[in-house]
Amino acid sequence: MNRTRAFAINSFSSAILQVVMVMVGLILPRIILSVYGSSMNGLVTSITQFVAYLSLVEAGLGGAAIYILYKPLADKDHDRTNMIVSTAKKFYDQAGVIFFILLLLIVILYPLLVPFKDIPPWQIGILVFSLGCKGLFDLLIMGKYRVLLSADQKIFVVSISTIASLILHTGIIVTMALYNINLILAYSLAIFALLAKAFILSSYVKHNYKYIQFNTKTDKSIIKQRWDVLYLQLLGSIQQGIPVIAITIFSTLQIVSIYSIYNMVILGLTGVLSIFINGLFASFGDVIAKNELPTLQKSYGEFEFSYYMIITWTSMCALFLIVPFVKIYTIGITDANYDQPIFGMLIVLNSFFYNIKTPQGMLVIAAGLYRETRWRTTIQGSIALICCLVFVKPWGLHGIMVGMLLSNIYRCIDLIFFIPKHVTHLPPSHSIIRILRMVFLMACAMTASNFLDITPQSFIEWFLPAILISLAAGIIVLAINYLFEPQLFRNIIIRIELIFYKKIQNECIK
Numbered sequence: 001m002n003r004t005r006a007f008a009i010n011s012f013s014s015a016i017l018q019v020v021m022v023m024v025g026l027i028l029p030r031i032i033l034s035v036y037g038s039s040m041n042g043l044v045t046s047i048t049q050f051v052a053y054l055s056l057v058e059a060g061l062g063g064a065a066i067y068i069l070y071k072p073l074a075d076k077d078h079d080r081t082n083m084i085v086s087t088a089k090k091f092y093d094q095a096g097v098i099f100f101i102l103l104l105l106i107v108i109l110y111p112l113l114v115p116f117k118d119i120p121p122w123q124i125g126i127l128v129f130s131l132g133c134k135g136l137f138d139l140l141i142m143g144k145y146r147v148l149l150s151a152d153q154k155i156f157v158v159s160i161s162t163i164a165s166l167i168l169h170t171g172i173i174v175t176m177a178l179y180n181i182n183l184i185l186a187y188s189l190a191i192f193a194l195l196a197k198a199f200i201l202s203s204y205v206k207h208n209y210k211y212i213q214f215n216t217k218t219d220k221s222i223i224k225q226r227w228d229v230l231y232l233q234l235l236g237s238i239q240q241g242i243p244v245i246a247i248t249i250f251s252t253l254q255i256v257s258i259y260s261i262y263n264m265v266i267l268g269l270t271g272v273l274s275i276f277i278n279g280l281f282a283s284f285g286d287v288i289a290k291n292e293l294p295t296l297q298k299s300y301g302e303f304e305f306s307y308y309m310i311i312t313w314t315s316m317c318a319l320f321l322i323v324p325f326v327k328i329y330t331i332g333i334t335d336a337n338y339d340q341p342i343f344g345m346l347i348v349l350n351s352f353f354y355n356i357k358t359p360q361g362m363l364v365i366a367a368g369l370y371r372e373t374r375w376r377t378t379i380q381g382s383i384a385l386i387c388c389l390v391f392v393k394p395w396g397l398h399g400i401m402v403g404m405l406l407s408n409i410y411r412c413i414d415l416i417f418f419i420p421k422h423v424t425h426l427p428p429s430h431s432i433i434r435i436l437r438m439v440f441l442m443a444c445a446m447t448a449s450n451f452l453d454i455t456p457q458s459f460i461e462w463f464l465p466a467i468l469i470s471l472a473a474g475i476i477v478l479a480i481n482y483l484f485e486p487q488l489f490r491n492i493i494i495r496i497e498l499i500f501y502k503k504i505q506n507e508c509i510k
Helices: 003-036 038-058 061-074 078-113 121-151 155-178 183-208 226-250 253-278 280-289 293-329 341-356 358-366 371-395 397-424 429-449 459-484 486-509
Strands: none
Touching (some): 038 078, 038 121, 038 226, 061 078, 061 121, 061 358, 121 155, 121 183, 155 183, 226 253, 226 371, 226 397, 253 293, 253 341, 253 397, 280 293, 280 358, 293 397, 293 429, 293 459, 341 358, 341 397, 397 429, 429 459
């Protein structure tokens, strides 16, 4: 399977997964808000974020193992592949034991740190354990399969298994909620949905990788970048988790719920964007491993150009539509104020600058430049942490978003110069000009949003302005980018046509 074909299949499966995730992200919070209230929704969000930190016991193993698997898979070196996956499995087993011990500590400590007057501590402890089981299963059962499939450009298998697990998980919780059964019991039973994902991954690997053995000799030294990856993952997790942690400590669970609903929309947009990323880590890693610089430069230029257009389009739409959407989504919920226009604008801008650096960040991972970027990521995390802690008291949610926004702006500027120097050897001016175009269009959208009052009373009424705004933004983004880089625009159209042409040819052959 060539890279373009692999990218197309992985992107399609990722697209389906993102659709499912968006639907789940819309259904579950609304059900919890309606049946159990904003405080319970905030409690689930808060626990989920605390438990997410435990995944750091993976110690950067996944990213490091994927990176060193690129070459032996490309060379069909089965012996070295088996050594790497066996070593990865051993580390995953050790990490799983540590994760379990730390999870038990959070089960005990979280109810004491964040008391909930309507639920006894022992029930909160059960909820913590239930939400933590996903990470435990991932380390002990699914991690070794995910590493192998990701490195071999088989992301679609991981996507399919995740879809099955998500559907079962959501079905259990929604069914229990509709009968007003205790939410803690619902999350406890939903643990069984993880078995579907484990079964699909293990069955696929056993059937398609008959040479793979997870119990051959191991060599801890081959995953030498493990701690560098851990350091970057730790800083990344701290940065992403700062909002929920800060609000939990300095504010209320109702405010956590407000953040989670707006962030749900942003996660949906980020999920859509990830469709174009998930299948590319291995592809670019393969190109870099084979030292194909002209191919890397051409492919990266086309990807960055395309990705920036999509970021601009989705962010422009979000500026107009996020607050009306949240107001309709939370209609009838009166225990917290979800009408937060300034926060809505800030969280969209933060997402915009977070995603600008995604193409460069992808190459950092694909090229294995973990150690080389440690201090740069440290600065980014420090800016986020310090600013959020300073701004959360006087400005609340707004202050947290300002801190996050400043840290992402710094990181964008840093990577614009780092990647051309160390990986692509392209002029940084190409990226700078594209980003300036994006910022200009976003500034125009922010100005226009102040004069356009969208006040729909239902999702049906919301869809019409959403469609009109999406079409207008899409036309503007395409026209501006075609005007400035017409040849690159045409190259991308040709590449897309080739993907579909080959697909039609293959169908005809069948």
